[in-house]
Amino acid sequence: MYLQLNHFEMSLLFAFVSSVMLGLVTKRTDRERVRYGAYCFACFMAATFGIGWAMHFLHG
Amino acid sequence: MAARARIEVMAQAIPASEASPQPARSPYLIIFLAWLIPGAGHLLLARRGRGAIVLGTVLLTFVVGLLMHGPMFQPHGGDLLSTLIQYGGFVGDLCSGILYLLAVWLGYNAPDVAAFSPDYGQKFLVAAGLLNILAIVDAYEIATKQKD
Numbered sequence: 001m002y003l004q005l006n007h008f009e010m011s012l013l014f015a016f017v018s019s020v021m022l023g024l025v026t027k028r029t030d031r032e033r034v035r036y037g038a039y040c041f042a043c044f045m046a047a048t049f050g051i052g053w054a055m056h057f058l059h060g
Numbered sequence: 061m062a063a064r065a066r067i068e069v070m071a072q073a074i075p076a077s078e079a080s081p082q083p084a085r086s087p088y089l090i091i092f093l094a095w096l097i098p099g100a101g102h103l104l105l106a107r108r109g110r111g112a113i114v115l116g117t118v119l120l121t122f123v124v125g126l127l128m129h130g131p132m133f134q135p136h137g138g139d140l141l142s143t144l145i146q147y148g149g150f151v152g153d154l155c156s157g158i159l160y161l162l163a164v165w166l167g168y169n170a171p172d173v174a175a176f177s178p179d180y181g182q183k184f185l186v187a188a189g190l191l192n193i194l195a196i197v198d199a200y201e202i203a204t205k206q207k208d
Contacts, residue, residue, distance in 0.1 A: 001127060002127065002128075002129060003128050003177075003181075004128075005128070005177070005180075007176075010180050010184075013124060014187065017117050017120060017121050017191065018187070018191070020113065021117050021191045021194050021195065022194070024113055024114065024117075024195075024198070025194050025195065025197070025198040028207075028208060
């Protein structure tokens with residue numbers, strides 16, 4: 001069995017697992033954990049799209 | 061009367077971690093179990109939900125890395141940068157605990173080929189170990205009462 005994902009799917013998956021773990025270990029209440037996990041995921045996605053567009057314009 | 065009031069004030073000023081220096085379980089045992097089986101440290105500390113999430117997250121990351129045929133890092137040297145990458149990656153792989161040990165024991169040995177999917181797979185395998193380190197530190201802090 002061989003899993004073939006494209007770059008975006010892999011970055012999405014990585015952002016998801018990292019956000020879950022960061023939310024889990026950093027905050028005290030469940031509500032804070034969910035909010036922080038969602039915030040981390042949004043930051044990962046913003047960085048993915050931001051750097052993606054930056055590379056698009058820099059490469060021409 | 062004044063001395064008693066002073067003692068009460070001092071008792072309130074002592075943090076909870078100092079007031080009860082003996083943790084419920086040995087932190088070293090927690091660290092070892094949390095490393096060996098991801099999530100086991102939290103389970104031992106009666107944090108079942110968090111333990112299950114840790115296990116699921118680390119397992120998902122590791123299995124995705126295996127399914128992408130990511131090669132494991134090998135501890136061998138070369139120039140300084142290669143040595144740092146290889147040994148650092150090896151430590152990251154090793155931090156997955158029993159997942160890494162089982163994969164090696166069962167003969168998993170993906171070749172290091174120049175393709176983007178195995179390359180990402182290799183990073184997912186290391187990421188699984190690094191996520192487990194976060195969980196180990198969290199379990200340690202709970203065991204030593206630095207965290208709820």
